[in-house]
Amino acid sequence: xxxxxxxxxxxxxxxxxxxxxxxxxxxxxxxxxxxxxxxxxxxxxxxxxxxxxxxxxxxxxxxxxxxxxxxxxxxxxxxxxxxxxxxxxxxxxxxxxxxxxxxxxxxxxxxxxx
Amino acid sequence: xxxxxxxxxxxxxxxxxxxxxxxxxxxxxxxxxxxxxxxxxxxxxxxxxxxxxxxxxxxxxxxxxxxxxxxxxxxxxxxxxxxxxxxxxxxxxxxxxxxxxxxxxxxxxxxxx
Numbered sequence: 001x002x003x004x005x006x007x008x009x010x011x012x013x014x015x016x017x018x019x020x021x022x023x024x025x026x027x028x029x030x031x032x033x034x035x036x037x038x039x040x041x042x043x044x045x046x047x048x049x050x051x052x053x054x055x056x057x058x059x060x061x062x063x064x065x066x067x068x069x070x071x072x073x074x075x076x077x078x079x080x081x082x083x084x085x086x087x088x089x090x091x092x093x094x095x096x097x098x099x100x101x102x103x104x105x106x107x108x109x110x111x112x113x114x
Numbered sequence: 115x116x117x118x119x120x121x122x123x124x125x126x127x128x129x130x131x132x133x134x135x136x137x138x139x140x141x142x143x144x145x146x147x148x149x150x151x152x153x154x155x156x157x158x159x160x161x162x163x164x165x166x167x168x169x170x171x172x173x174x175x176x177x178x179x180x181x182x183x184x185x186x187x188x189x190x191x192x193x194x195x196x197x198x199x200x201x202x203x204x205x206x207x208x209x210x211x212x213x214x215x216x217x218x219x220x221x222x223x224x225x226x227x
Contacts, residue, residue, distance in 0.1 A: 043203065043219040044158070059214075090157050101207075102148065103215055105157035 002027035006091050006106040014114055019064075019078040021109050023091030026072065032094035033074040034103065035066055037087045044090065050074060086113045116141040118206050120218030127194055128226050135189045135221045137204035144206040147180060147187045148215070152201045162189075191223075199225045 003026045013019060025031055035047040046059045048066035056066050063082060067075045074091055091106040117140040127133045145166035150158035164171045164178045171178050177190040191198055201222050207215040
């Protein structure tokens with residue numbers, strides 16, 4: 001069966017520091033991968049998605065970037081964090097069932113920028 | 115752009131009663147409508163979905179309905195239990211190929227004992 005991992009689970013970083021969040025998927029190959037951010041009490045904002053190694057689409061212009069160095073690895077980065085980057089970051093993978101694609105989320109990383 | 119509106123933002127029901135969450139979507143080409151449940155501090159979990167060729171789908175105490183003409187879809191939870199308390203998200207997408215899912219803003223459901 002497929003599983004998705006995210007780490008770290010929680011992170012507290014000062015303003016201006018770099019960021020690296022990692023997401024890995026097991027049990028599937030060539031999945032579509034997604035990064036979302038969820039502000040406190042809010043909905044899901046799509047940040048990036050990837051349909052393959054080295055292929056990244058950005059949905060929201062900001063100081064974050066994403067990379068996919070391996071088929072089942074998706075990384076979210078920043079060179080200098082802002083206070084507004086605080087939130088709950090969710091990685092998701094997308095699998096096909098019949099004619100439809102379904103997204104499955106990881107456990108998330110809670111980032112607090114101080 | 116595509117948009118999904120979800121109501122209400124908060125909902126409190128007595129244990130054992132029913133809860134209904136409603137969503138509308140703007141993209142008439144949407145054909146896949148998943149619902150996610152998010153418990154505190156966890157990632158959302160897919161609980162049920164419906165495709166555009168179906169008007170209603172049921173799974174135990176959970177049912178979803180879809181009105182493509184009106185571009186409305188709803189989640190119905192019957193005989194609510196304390197463990198149903200969570201934030202629920204509706205979503206819509208064109209799922210004939212891999213593409214973005216547009217999420218609603220979420221409904222915080224509380225079940226009163």
